[in-house]
Amino acid sequence: xxxxxxxxxxxxxxxxxxxxxxxxxxxxxxxxxxxxxxxxxxxxxxxxxxxxxxxxxxxxxxxxxxxxxxxxxxxxxxxxxxxxxxxxxxxxxxxxxxxxxxxxxxxxxxxxxxxxxxxxxxxxxxxxxxxxxxxxxxxxxxxxxxxxxxxxxxxxxxxxxxxxxxxxxxxxxxxxxxxxxxxxxxxxxxxxxxxxxxxxxxxxxxxxxxxxxxxxxxxxxxxxxxxxxxxxxxxxxxxxxxxxxxxxxxxxxxxxxxxxxxxxxxxxxxxxxxxxxxxxxxxxxxxxxxxxxxxxxxxxxxxxxxxxxxxxxxxxxxxxxxxxxxxxxxxxxxxxxxxxxxxxxxxxxxxxxxxxxxxxxxxxxxxxxxxxxxxxxxxxxxxxxxxxxxxxxxxxxxxxxxxxxxxxxxxxxxxxxxxxxxxxxxxxxxxxxxxxxxxxxxxxxxxxxxxxxxxxxxxxxxxxxxxxxxxxxxxxxxxxxxxxxxxxxxxxxxxxxxxxxxxxxxxxxxxxxxxxxxxxxxxxxxxxxxxxxxxxxxxxxxxxxxxxxxxxxxxxxxxxxxxxxxxxxxxxxxxxxxxxxxxxxxxxxxxxxxxxxxxxxxxxxxxxxxxxxxxxxxxxxxxxxxxxxxxxxxxxxxxxxxxxxxxxxxxxxxxxxxxxxxxxxxxxxxxxxxxxxxxxxxxxxxxxxxxxxxxxxxxxxxxxxxxxxxxxxxxxxxxxxxxxxxxxxxxxxxxxxxxxxxxxxxxxx
Amino acid sequence: xxxxxxxxxxxxxxxxxxxxxxxxxxxxxxxxxxxxxxxxxxxxxxxxxxxxxxxxxxxxxxxxxxxxxxxxxxxxxxxxxxxxxxxxxxxxxxxxxxxxxxxxxxxxxxxxxxxxxxxxxxxxxxxxxxxxxxxxxxxxxxxxxxxxxxxxxxxxxxxxxx
Numbered sequence: 001x002x003x004x005x006x007x008x009x010x011x012x013x014x015x016x017x018x019x020x021x022x023x024x025x026x027x028x029x030x031x032x033x034x035x036x037x038x039x040x041x042x043x044x045x046x047x048x049x050x051x052x053x054x055x056x057x058x059x060x061x062x063x064x065x066x067x068x069x070x071x072x073x074x075x076x077x078x079x080x081x082x083x084x085x086x087x088x089x090x091x092x093x094x095x096x097x098x099x100x101x102x103x104x105x106x107x108x109x110x111x112x113x114x115x116x117x118x119x120x121x122x123x124x125x126x127x128x129x130x131x132x133x134x135x136x137x138x139x140x141x142x143x144x145x146x147x148x149x150x151x152x153x154x155x156x157x158x159x160x161x162x163x164x165x166x167x168x169x170x171x172x173x174x175x176x177x178x179x180x181x182x183x184x185x186x187x188x189x190x191x192x193x194x195x196x197x198x199x200x201x202x203x204x205x206x207x208x209x210x211x212x213x214x215x216x217x218x219x220x221x222x223x224x225x226x227x228x229x230x231x232x233x234x235x236x237x238x239x240x241x242x243x244x245x246x247x248x249x250x251x252x253x254x255x256x257x258x259x260x261x262x263x264x265x266x267x268x269x270x271x272x273x274x275x276x277x278x279x280x281x282x283x284x285x286x287x288x289x290x291x292x293x294x295x296x297x298x299x300x301x302x303x304x305x306x307x308x309x310x311x312x313x314x315x316x317x318x319x320x321x322x323x324x325x326x327x328x329x330x331x332x333x334x335x336x337x338x339x340x341x342x343x344x345x346x347x348x349x350x351x352x353x354x355x356x357x358x359x360x361x362x363x364x365x366x367x368x369x370x371x372x373x374x375x376x377x378x379x380x381x382x383x384x385x386x387x388x389x390x391x392x393x394x395x396x397x398x399x400x401x402x403x404x405x406x407x408x409x410x411x412x413x414x415x416x417x418x419x420x421x422x423x424x425x426x427x428x429x430x431x432x433x434x435x436x437x438x439x440x441x442x443x444x445x446x447x448x449x450x451x452x453x454x455x456x457x458x459x460x461x462x463x464x465x466x467x468x469x470x471x472x473x474x475x476x477x478x479x480x481x482x483x484x485x486x487x488x489x490x491x492x493x494x495x496x497x498x499x500x501x502x503x504x505x506x507x508x509x510x511x512x513x514x515x516x517x518x519x520x521x522x523x524x525x526x527x528x529x530x531x532x533x534x535x536x537x538x539x540x541x542x543x544x545x546x547x548x549x550x551x552x553x554x555x556x557x558x559x560x561x562x563x564x565x566x567x568x569x570x571x572x573x574x575x576x577x578x579x580x581x582x583x584x585x586x587x588x589x590x591x592x593x594x595x596x597x598x599x600x601x602x603x604x605x606x607x608x609x610x611x612x613x614x615x616x617x618x619x620x621x622x623x624x625x626x627x628x629x630x631x632x633x634x635x636x637x638x639x640x641x642x643x644x645x646x647x648x649x650x651x652x653x654x655x656x657x658x659x660x661x662x663x664x665x666x667x668x669x670x671x672x673x674x675x676x677x678x679x680x681x682x683x684x685x686x687x688x689x690x691x692x693x694x695x696x697x698x699x700x701x702x703x704x705x706x707x708x709x710x711x712x713x714x715x716x717x718x719x720x721x722x723x724x725x726x727x728x729x730x731x732x733x734x735x736x737x738x739x740x741x742x743x744x745x746x747x748x749x
Numbered sequence: 750x751x752x753x754x755x756x757x758x759x760x761x762x763x764x765x766x767x768x769x770x771x772x773x774x775x776x777x778x779x780x781x782x783x784x785x786x787x788x789x790x791x792x793x794x795x796x797x798x799x800x801x802x803x804x805x806x807x808x809x810x811x812x813x814x815x816x817x818x819x820x821x822x823x824x825x826x827x828x829x830x831x832x833x834x835x836x837x838x839x840x841x842x843x844x845x846x847x848x849x850x851x852x853x854x855x856x857x858x859x860x861x862x863x864x865x866x867x868x869x870x871x872x873x874x875x876x877x878x879x880x881x882x883x884x885x886x887x888x889x890x891x892x893x894x895x896x897x898x899x900x901x902x903x904x905x906x907x908x909x910x911x
């Protein structure tokens with residue numbers, strides 16, 4: 001690994017804060033693959049996926065005497081179908097019908113610690129671990145059966161957890177184990193079943209969670225009703241910097257059903273015997289509180305100036321060669337506003353404090369890190385806190401889930417013995433969730449005489465995309481207490497995954513290039529992980545600019561990309577998306593144009609190319625995708641419909657971000673507090689048709705796919721709109737006002 | 750506190766609650782029905798959609814005291830996870846959910862349309878469903894599910910009602 005030249009970076013490296021943060025040079029452009037190979041040499045004994053962290057087989061798989069199988073994962077269902085895919089992996093390797101397997105997800109009391117369910121890692125981490133653990137369990141049990149039945153292993157047939165000898169004698173997994181478990185460390189040597197033999201993995205299996213969701217079953221933490229449960233609401237300050245001057249709690253305490261009014265610093269809440277009574281009491285408490293609201297947010301500058309006003313550390317992440325002389329140089333600046341996760345169901349948690357122990361039901365993405373943060377917040381030992389995941393509304397990153405769990409835990413402490421349910425109101429969610437950061441990217445590139453990119457210089461400025469708990473100071477309520485916790489210093493996520501710089505290094509062949517991440521540790525708004533992190537903005541910027549370069553080189557945008565790619569898997573998805581869209585024979589109808597974009601998520605996960613068509617009414621500014629075609633290579637596909645659902649959903653969600661969404665604020669507070677002020681895509685604006693074509697790679701490693709389409713969808717949309725408007729828009733969102741503005745700034749309509 | 754007699758999913762329930770309590774909270778907490786969801790409390794997202802006298806209604810905005818004798822239907826009234834009704838079946842068959850939080854509201858809004866218009870056009874479906882928000886981007890599948898539900902309902906309807 002080459003050492004950095006930047007002194008600030010050298011200091012960071014010396015302190016260990018950014019150990020292995022940078023992988024420069026030869027690892028690019030197929031950083032993921034080569035990195036895995038290098039690490040593989042060093043870590044020959046590393047067990048696959050999360051097995052390396054939790055090697056005990058019975059931590060993953062347990063089998064009852066009656067042959068019922070329970071499979072454990074430290075990952076959580078976030079509404080993306082991961083439970084079903086993990087079930088398929090386990091069922092395939094164990095050769096047990098999926099219906100006889102119970103899957104237990106993230107629970108600090110029961111499952112392995114797999115950190116956060118985030119970053120499209122679940123199949124790579126947990127799917128890989130389960131595949132190998134289950135293969136090993138199957139291998140061990142098959143040997144035991146051979147011994148029991150006194151026949152060779154190869155003569156046994158296995159079906160649905162039962163091993164049968166040639167003479168018809170049979171024994172089940174459960175009978176072999178007789179209620180004992182395989183409490184031994186995985187050796188990682190068992191061979192998973194060959195992909196061509198698969199009957200469950202790689203095949204369509206309906207999502208196991210959907211029937212309860214359409215049938216009114218108990219599907220979410222919001223639906224849990226515990227005996228003697230009470231309801232609470234929190235009254236937040238009107239603004240992040242607001243100071244509580246005084247509050248008369250006595251009148252609120254006398255309202256019907258109010259059990260307790262809680263005040264600790266500027267953390268205010270009510271606990272009541274009924275949910276709507278808590279809502280009404282919270283409104284009364286809010287009215288009774290007197291606040292002073294200083295201006296802590298920047299004045300109404302452009303988003304670019306607001307973002308750039310924050311202090312930054314320059315972290316070069318790619319330095320290859322220097323700018324050549326000559327050629328034609330283009331420059332552009334792109335911006336992305338602060339954006340919301342905007343879960344449809346506001347965050348919710350239930351906590352109970354009983355006999356010195358806390359139990360918290362939460363839709364956090366990381367029950368183990370949350371437990372650590374709650375223990376610090378409550379001043380108790382981690383062992384006395386149990387966090388159990390229950391599904392929430394789709395979060396798409398670090399939203400209010402952990403914060404509301406902290407609210408519930410604090411209120412449970414204030415009201416021991418009774419489960420306390422807290423659900424945020426809409427204005428809490430819109431006003432207080434950590435935001436997807438505002439970002440600025442500048443790019444400069446030089447085309448040589450042949451129209452190839454001879455120099456690439458990219459810089460991106462961004463606040464933190466990772467302020468998840470682990471520490472109490474990352475929990476909103478903890479910062480409002482009379483003795484507040486301070487958020488720990490934000491740190492960038494190192495390359496190759498990156499955070500603000502995720503996908504900031506293009507996947508293209510660039511002989512001379514420089515990429516700098518300007519990491520901003522302190523933002524004037526609270527920010528954290530939103531689906532795909534910086535990749536959304538970086539791919540939007542890079543792929544928009546690739547079109548600008550193609551135009552300058554008089555090249556077709558798809559052909560221009562193909563010329564700058566050398567990874568055969570990338571070439572294949574680009575060609576596939578283009579051909580299925582009908583790129584070459586495309587003829588634009590009135591007000592319509594096409595756009596293309598490609599990225600490999602994190603430069604090491606799924607490959608995704610998107611071709612789409614938009615229709616734009618410049619006089620009203622209304623734009624919509626008419627048709628989108630995606631081609632995806634995510635290695636071996638476990639649940640094809642699940643992958644399609646993720647890509648389709650990602651395209652629609654990214655279209656919403658790209659066409660409509662920005663958080664607005666004044667100098668004291670966030671103003672976009674409901675769906676009227678912060679609109680998202682509705683049915684009248686969704687595409688007519690989306691096609692997803694999968695390049696299946698049986699036997700190849702799983703590549704995370706949950707975030708793969710966010711960036712390419714945004715860029716393809718921007719490229720198509722540039723064609724339809726004859727003017728390029730570089731500031732997100734590409735909303736009605738900006739589209740209408742293109743009529744004034746030139747171009748033929 | 751007053752007592753209200755509500756007709757919910759074909760059964761009468763007596764509920765003791767404050768008159769201004771929105772129907773949503775009564776359904777979820779007093780009657781323990783999970784289908785209708787709290788999304789915004791402002792009538793902006795449709796997660797709480799139920800049928801009130803056959804028409805779609807936002808249960809987060811309707812005080813229980815104004816429901817009267819009008820029949821209320823929720824997703825539980827259409828069928829269960831084990832025995833789903835036609836519209837629910839269509840959503841399962843199309844795998845029309847990601848997180849699914851919005852789905853019960855989608856199903857009820859679609860039901861309100863299909864019970865009045867058995868064969869709506871694509872444009873009609875889109876404009877009718879536009880009030881309900883989905884954050885996961887499941888819209889394409891939801892639209893397919895509504896079209897499939899229309900077919901299933903027409904196939905189930907006795908002759909003469911088609």
